[in-house]
Amino acid sequence: MINAHAHIFNVKCAPDRFYGFPVARFFSHVPGAARRLARWLRVINPFSNQDMLERYAKMIEVGAEKTQRNIFVQLLEYYQAYPNAKIVALTLDMDYMGAGTAVNNYVTQLNEVADLKAQFPDQLIAFFCVDPRRPNVLALLKEYVEHRGFTGIKLYPALGFFPFDQALLPVYEYAIGKNLPILTHCDIGGIYYRGPLSGEHLAPASLNPHVPRRNFVPHAEAKRNKFKDFFSDPRNFEDVLTLPQFAELKICLAHYGGSEMIEGKARTLTNHNWYQSIRQMMQTYSQVYTDLSYTLHHTHDAVRVPVVNDIRHPQLRNKILFGTDYYMTVREKDEPTLVEDFKNKYGLTAAEFDHISITNNRAFLTTRFYQP
Numbered sequence: 001m002i003n004a005h006a007h008i009f010n011v012k013c014a015p016d017r018f019y020g021f022p023v024a025r026f027f028s029h030v031p032g033a034a035r036r037l038a039r040w041l042r043v044i045n046p047f048s049n050q051d052m053l054e055r056y057a058k059m060i061e062v063g064a065e066k067t068q069r070n071i072f073v074q075l076l077e078y079y080q081a082y083p084n085a086k087i088v089a090l091t092l093d094m095d096y097m098g099a100g101t102a103v104n105n106y107v108t109q110l111n112e113v114a115d116l117k118a119q120f121p122d123q124l125i126a127f128f129c130v131d132p133r134r135p136n137v138l139a140l141l142k143e144y145v146e147h148r149g150f151t152g153i154k155l156y157p158a159l160g161f162f163p164f165d166q167a168l169l170p171v172y173e174y175a176i177g178k179n180l181p182i183l184t185h186c187d188i189g190g191i192y193y194r195g196p197l198s199g200e201h202l203a204p205a206s207l208n209p210h211v212p213r214r215n216f217v218p219h220a221e222a223k224r225n226k227f228k229d230f231f232s233d234p235r236n237f238e239d240v241l242t243l244p245q246f247a248e249l250k251i252c253l254a255h256y257g258g259s260e261m262i263e264g265k266a267r268t269l270t271n272h273n274w275y276q277s278i279r280q281m282m283q284t285y286s287q288v289y290t291d292l293s294y295t296l297h298h299t300h301d302a303v304r305v306p307v308v309n310d311i312r313h314p315q316l317r318n319k320i321l322f323g324t325d326y327y328m329t330v331r332e333k334d335e336p337t338l339v340e341d342f343k344n345k346y347g348l349t350a351a352e353f354d355h356i357s358i359t360n361n362r363a364f365l366t367t368r369f370y371q372p
Contacts, residue, residue: 130168158191159193172249294329321356
């Protein structure tokens with residue numbers, strides 16, 4: 001079993017307003033406060049474990065663990081029933097999201113994960129998060145891939161950039177040369193850029209010379225949690241994939257667009273259904289995948305039926321990956337319950353579950369120098 005989508009960064013790695021309100025730095029210095037907050041919220045509402053404040057408190061409680069190692073070891077323990085379980089740990093570069101500073105910057109986060117990779121070489125699969133605004137990001141990526149054990153790339157466009165940013169061109173060239181997998185956030189939820197919108201945000205140029213500049217100027221006054229839809233739109237990657245040299249780029253458009261998209265309920269500034277777009281892209285491009293992370297906690301028919309049908313679809317069955325999005329999902333369910341509910345309530349056979357959690361994940365994660 002391979003969990004292809006998990007997070008182990010702790011609150012020390014998060015900028016102060018990561019949770020939307022300025023508490024990350026406080027919890028970094030006083031981690032016990034998160035546990036006290038969770039207990040206090042349970043006292044206020046003892047009859048429900050789904051109260052919104054308590055759900056966020058659960059996530060904060062996990063993130064307030066002293067080290068990333070604590071979080072990873074705890075997660076690994078949840079998979080003791082699965083022989084040779086492996087976890088993809090997705091780092092996040094939050095230094096440029098306009099939410100303040102973190103106690104531990106991104107490079108510190110990377111170094112801690114690299115040390116963990118050395119301690120758990122078989123169980124941990126480390127992904128390097130690329131932000132094109134970081135100076136010399138390609139050199140840093142090469143350092144961690146070629147010398148520190150990292151074997152994949154994470155993108156999180158909602159933090160304030162577009163996947164077709166010209167600064168990403170050498171990153172994609174490097175990825176295609178080494179067959180590195182790229183996993184990108186593709187859901188209307190999650191964290192997002194909170195800083196001022198620049199000219200390149202409102203009228204971005206594409207690395208694809210055949211694509212004209214976008215014009216988002218009419219949306220300049222949109223709230224940041226809405227404008228981020230432009231950053232996260234899966235169709236942005238078509239600028240990249242339609243270039244002949246990148247047609248075989250291996251990309252996972254994570255979360256399958258999100259449960260709201262699968263249900264057809266979402267309304268975004270991009271004005272199209274991301275789930276349907278991802279489905280089409282997986283059938284058009286040979287190396288485009290998706291994963292079910294976070295989305296899989298929804299077990300009602302409006303989400304379950306389309307997902308199961310796609311897992312059994314002859315053109316899609318090899319493109320869907322199992323991942324959970326730990327520890328973001330502790331707001332919904334604890335990890336063991338999340339996995340067992342998915343296996344049982346989606347009605348997958350043991351062979352079908354193995355296919356998405358082992359066979360497909362191995363195909364996606366294999367590089368020219370690494371095979372899980």
